[in-house]
Amino acid sequence: MPASASLAIAQRSLGDPDIRYPLWPPLLKGCPRTSSDAMSYPVEVEYDHTRVPADFLSGTGAGFGFGTGAGLDRWSALLPPLLAPTLGEGGTPLIDIGGGVFIKDESRNPTWSHKDRLNRCTVSAALGVDAPGIVVASSGNHGASAAAYAARAGLRCVVLGSAELPPAVASFLTAYGAVVLPVPVEHRWPLTERIVDHFGFFPVSNLTPFHTGSSFGPEGYKTVAYEIAAEVGVPGAVFVPTGYGELLFGIGKGFAELRQLGLTDRVPPLYSCEPAAGGPLATAVRRKVPGAQVPVGATDAYGIDCPVNSYRGVLALERSGGRPLLVDDAQLRAAQEELAAQGLWSELSAAAGLAGLRSAAPEVEGPVVCVTTSSGFQDIGVGARTLAPVDPSWESVLDRLTAAGIGPA
Incomplete structure (x- = not known):
């Protein structure tokens, strides 16, 4: 090694x-x-x-x-x-959007999401045990990131996507040479285990009823906390889009380590921001249990619509003094539009941090950081919209611009 x-x-x-x-x-x-x-x-x-x-x-x-x-x-x-x-990966910008709110824009990573921080570590684990390849159950950011890091490391990669995989996302997943197998969702994890057993591949997806996943992966997310602290110190609060809670845990652990080392004096409260259509972490905290399983209703925030949480999320909230928040699709879209008005194109799921801030409006001292996790490229329906040709005559163009609220100089 x-x-x-x-x-x-x-x-x-x-x-x-x-x-x-x-x-x-x-x-x-x-x-x-x-x-x-x-x-x-x-x-x-x-x-x-x-x-x-x-x-x-x-x-x-x-x-x-x-x-x-x-x-x-x-x-x-x-x-x-x-x-x-x-x-x-890493070194993503912290963007001031006014009012003491900063956006940690994780879409600036190599494959446009925070998952690159995790997969640098998971693929390192695969190399450390001499695995010939990796296998991942994902239909989006995680799969694309894992495929990219596997390619960079010279490993084979199998991605078990959903049967409804959008064409744009399928292109993204296959771009790095991965073998992409769209299968019914309930078959993805049993097939992951079979591929691990048969081929000796290293799994970079969860294999347990309540999410545990690789021990190495979430460590990569600590670097989000290090970067925030190095740039603005310890913020008043951090709002994090939350599915299984690995990112939430990593950020919390990063701040806790800095305090342990005497490099900062406190850990900021963390707010987990989950879709109101599910919210297993919020349910677990409310019930005072380490994990919960919930039905997931209709939501377009498919990147974080998890039916179960990880104990990591419960610990992150407890240790930081934060709390869980639930946001609906209307709040997510409003946050997504606010980000777009600042020049930031975020996936709907990725806007959950800002949506949580705007819905909860906690009183905190110092700057607030909202993490956006991925590019809007991953959203449902991206690439399906087409624009009809416009009559190029000045009169027609002027009518269109006037209708859009653009006036003369």
Whole structure:
């Protein structure tokens, strides 16, 4: 295994922090000692914090052998071993849209979503165990990102998409040479396990009833917190589009590590923003249980319409003093339009953070950060709209512009 700047030393159970496992191999089904058929507890990566350089936030760690690159490589001390080649993920802009609100625009990652931070780490895990390829159950951002990082690392990739895969998304998933198999949704995860068993592929999707997923993947999301803190300090609150809660957990863990290291003085409250059509994390918090399963109603926010949560999300809210929020499609569309008016094209699901802020309007001190997770390219129906040709005569063009509210100089 190549040398790494990582200070990762073990895997630790989130079900019982006193339970530890070796760093390798990455556990794929959560903590085997605390999980059961009723609940799946994830594991996280543990680090030797005593060796983190004092200039972790502000510098490059020169002289320590850490943080010698940009993007995720800058933070390699507190990430799992980054064995997969980079595509330039991370380092996304923090955009001030006024009123003390900043947008952390994750659509600026190489495959236009936050999933690139996760998949740099998951594909690194696959390389670390000498897997010949990866398999992912996804019909969007996660699948495209996994396929791109697999291609960059020289691994084969199988993407199990939905049978209703839109043509534009299918093109995106296949662009990186992945084998894309559209199948009924309920067959995706059993087939994932069969592919793992038969071909020895590394799964970068969840394999448990309540989401646990790869222990390495969510660690990549900590870098969102590091970047925010390095640019504006600790914000008054962070609003996060939430499906299974991996991004929420990673951001919370990142801020908690900075406080533990004495580089900041607090962790901001995190607000999970889920579709009101489902909301398993909000349900779990309300019931005071580690996980919940809910029916998912009609919503166009398909990227985060999950029927179950992960215990990671519950922990992130508890540890940060935040709370869950539910947003409906009308609120999501209003937020999406507000972002577009600022020049930001976001997927409907990705606008959930801003929608949560606008619907909850909590009173906080300092700047507020809303994470947008992906490009509007992923939305349902993108590419289906066509524009009819316009009569090029000046009179016709003038009529159209006047109707659009554009007046003379």
